[in-house]
Amino acid sequence: MLSIEEALQKLLSAAHPVDTHEWLPLALAQGRILATPLVSRVSVPPLDNSAMDGYAVRCSEWAKDHLFPVSQRIPAGRLGTDLAPGSVARIFTGAPVPPNADAIVMQEDCVVEGDHIRITRQPGLGDHIRRASEDFATGQVILSAGTRLGPAQIGLAAAAGAAILQVIRPLKVAVFFTGDELKAPGEALGPGQIYNSNRATLTALLHQIGCLVVDLGDVPDTLDATITALQQATASADVIVTSGGVSVGEEDHVKAALTQLGRLDMWKVAMKPGKPLAFGRIGEADFLGLPGNPVSAFVVFCLFARPFLQARMGMLPGHLTTFTIAAGFDKPKFGNRREFMRARIENGQAILYPNQSSGALSSLAWAEGLVDIPAETPIKCGDRVQYIPLASLLS
Numbered sequence: 001m002l003s004i005e006e007a008l009q010k011l012l013s014a015a016h017p018v019d020t021h022e023w024l025p026l027a028l029a030q031g032r033i034l035a036t037p038l039v040s041r042v043s044v045p046p047l048d049n050s051a052m053d054g055y056a057v058r059c060s061e062w063a064k065d066h067l068f069p070v071s072q073r074i075p076a077g078r079l080g081t082d083l084a085p086g087s088v089a090r091i092f093t094g095a096p097v098p099p100n101a102d103a104i105v106m107q108e109d110c111v112v113e114g115d116h117i118r119i120t121r122q123p124g125l126g127d128h129i130r131r132a133s134e135d136f137a138t139g140q141v142i143l144s145a146g147t148r149l150g151p152a153q154i155g156l157a158a159a160a161g162a163a164i165l166q167v168i169r170p171l172k173v174a175v176f177f178t179g180d181e182l183k184a185p186g187e188a189l190g191p192g193q194i195y196n197s198n199r200a201t202l203t204a205l206l207h208q209i210g211c212l213v214v215d216l217g218d219v220p221d222t223l224d225a226t227i228t229a230l231q232q233a234t235a236s237a238d239v240i241v242t243s244g245g246v247s248v249g250e251e252d253h254v255k256a257a258l259t260q261l262g263r264l265d266m267w268k269v270a271m272k273p274g275k276p277l278a279f280g281r282i283g284e285a286d287f288l289g290l291p292g293n294p295v296s297a298f299v300v301f302c303l304f305a306r307p308f309l310q311a312r313m314g315m316l317p318g319h320l321t322t323f324t325i326a327a328g329f330d331k332p333k334f335g336n337r338r339e340f341m342r343a344r345i346e347n348g349q350a351i352l353y354p355n356q357s358s359g360a361l362s363s364l365a366w367a368e369g370l371v372d373i374p375a376e377t378p379i380k381c382g383d384r385v386q387y388i389p390l391a392s393l394l395s
């Protein structure tokens with residue numbers, strides 16, 4: 001069996017980023033991956049400017065109870081003139097500091113007396129001045145290639161004057177779901193049939209990371225049907241993701257079909273839920289076969305498919321946020337696989353959903369995180385355990 005790290009390393013080393021780019025206006029760039037470094041065409045701030053509403057002063061002229069005439073008024077978006085000796089300038093947040101002023105006094109530290117002011121607190125050089133270029137400067141790389149564009153990055157691009165961004169084209173992911181027992185929600189169930197939930201879960205997971213989903217639907221458990229589905233998928237996608245049919249049972253045809261059409265590695269990853277992970281290639285498409293059990297499919301997607309697809313999308317490697325927390329449960333039984341248990345935090349402790357079956361989707365819908373328990377490790381209430389917030393797997 002492979003460790004999770006070994007399996008992930010093998011996957012990532014085979015992930016070649018898409019190299020086709022397109023230009024998008026900022027309003028359409030949310031969630032996309034920047035293709036080339038973004039270089040600013042301006043400096044921000046463009047000039048030294050005031051961080052406060054107040055008065056621009058020369059520090060050396062300050063004296064307690066001295067009355068200063070106000071020689072000019074500078075709102076944001078206007079340039080002042082040389083600060084006349086012995087005077088102060090009324091100034092507002094964001095307005096350029098006038099030449100010869102060396103500090104801003106906030107208006108709360110001033111007393112207005114007619115058209116003069118008294119400054120009640122001695123100013124220090126540079127007080128409340130935001131320096132030109134202190135955020136970033138003309139010519140500076142402000143976003144690296146491979147950055148995922150969220151609200152903050154798009155805002156930064158706008159601040160730098162970029163109206164359009166060069167992004168990587170979306171990754172096309174074909175999906176299909178093996179299993180004679182599967183029916184679509186809305187259809188009537190026959191005896192022994194179940195609704196296909198992986199289709200809904202995986203489609204949502206793929207959309208969340210910005211993939212275009214080509215949905216080939218349910219595929220019966222026959223070799224012919226599996227081969228046809230794989231051929232269709234190869235013709236339309238960069239990556240094929242499937243669920244089910246990757247075990248070695250008589251009803252599992254993915255392995256045989258892939259071996260005929262391309263090449264396949266079957267990995268046993270030492271994890272629970274999960275374990276079987278199929279990775280291969282047909283023609284120009286990568287293939288990822290996830291387990292059929294809904295919780296296993298979800299966890300394997302998050303730990304393997306997601307970082308693989310993000311690397312294929314040209315995204316810079318991310319990291320998983322985890323932290324330790326006290327276990328609010330006992331788990332005397334342990335196994336030889338690392339285990340991910342559906343959990344929540346209550347009163348500063350991780351508590352577990354009672355049914356940890358890899359088929360029980362209610363556990364995932366309830367959970368806010370996964371407790372990550374190493375192999376061969378019994379847990380006693382109060383022990384420190386590793387906790388992975390689901391948000392860090394889904395954001």
Ligand code: AMP
Nearest residue numbers: 177179196197198199244245291292293
């Ligand atoms: P398999 O990997 O095909 O042996 O499937 C393992 C288990 O997951 C079986 O109980 C299947 O019925 C179930 N399963 C497989 N595919 C799906 C799916 N798309 N939605 C819900 N359950 C599934």
Ligand code: MG
Nearest residue numbers: 178179244245
């Ligand atoms: Mg099956």
